[in-house]
Amino acid sequence: MATPAEFLLSAVEPAQFPPEGLPEVAFLGRSNVGKSTLLNVLTGRKLAFTSSTPGRTQAVNFFRVQDRLIFADLPGYGFAKAPKSVSRGWQGVIDAYLLRRESLALCMLLLDARRGWMDSDLQLKQWLEYHQRPYAVVATKVDKLNQKEKNASQKAIREHYESGDLIWFSGLSGQGVKEIWQTIWKKTGQ
Ligand SMILES: Nc1nc2c(ncn2[C@@H]2O[C@H](COP(=O)(O)OP(=O)(O)OP(=O)(O)O)[C@@H](O)[C@H]2O)c(=O)[nH]1
Ligand SMILES: [Mg+2]
Structure with missing residues (x-):
């Protein structure tokens, strides 16, 4: 079912971020991991651009969801093909967002x-912990794994993340959507 949600704006620098207000959920991860896909599946709408070309989302895109939340779709990191100056520019926006955004209630990693x-994920995780930003981990594209591979993946993920929320998601089957919504409501205090 579609969730009332609308695109708010696309920001390439912090001055363009929308005013703080509703609790915000940010979607973070490497390029191509499925951030925009997850956002679309959660809202049941094609709001965010998805692409098989890594680096599709190059700005912070904000969406208002049910008049209760803001979703922020962040540019992916770890995209080796982006020119250094461009990838540094994205990094600056992400840093500014994560450091200063007071209404940020939950990061979906x-x-x-x-x-x-991957190394860049662990760096981000460490950063979030250092800055005490609440986060939950979503393992994407689970439709590409069989049960044995999923068990191995779970073990490997848990080696660096013992007990926090870990949700298995597939944009194809919709697996995990309910749990992700539950986590969002729990962590945004609604
Ligand atoms: N099989 C499968 N494919 C997926 C899933 N999620 C995303 N994809 C595909 O992976 C590619 C990248 O998805 P996006 O949602 O655009 O990824 P992103 O993280 O937003 O990428 P950037 O904006 O480049 O950082 C697209 O071709 C999607 O269709 C999934 O759960 N299963
Ligand atoms: Mg994207």
């Missing part, structure tokens, strides 16, 4: 279930 933690 997405990992490709086939790859688990």
Whole structure:
């Protein structure tokens, strides 16, 4: 079922971020991990651009959801093909967002279930912990794994993340959507 949600704006620098207000959920992860797809599946709408070309989302895109939440779709990191100056520019926006956004209530840290933690993911995780930003981990593209591979992936992810929320998600089947919504409501205090 579609959730009332609308695109608010696209910001390439902090001055363009919308005013703080509603609790915000940010979607973070490497390029191509499925951030925009997750956002679309959660809202049941094609609000965010998705693409098989990594680096599709190059700005922070804000969406208002049910008049109760803001979703922020962030540019992916770890996209080696982006020119250095461009990737540094994105990094600056992400840093500014994560450091200063007071209404940020929850970060969804997405990992490709086939790859688990990559160095850049672990760096982000450490950063979130250092700055005491609440986060939950979503393992994406679980439809690409069989049960044995999923068990191995779970074990590997848990090696660096013992007990926090870990949700298995597939944009194809919709697996995990209910749990992700439950986590969002729980962590945004609604
Ligand atoms: N099989 C499968 N494919 C997925 C899933 N989620 C995303 N994809 C595909 O992976 C590609 C990247 O998805 P996006 O949602 O655009 O990824 P993103 O993280 O927003 O990427 P950037 O904006 O580049 O950072 C697209 O081709 C999607 O269709 C999933 O759960 N299962
Ligand atoms: Mg995207």
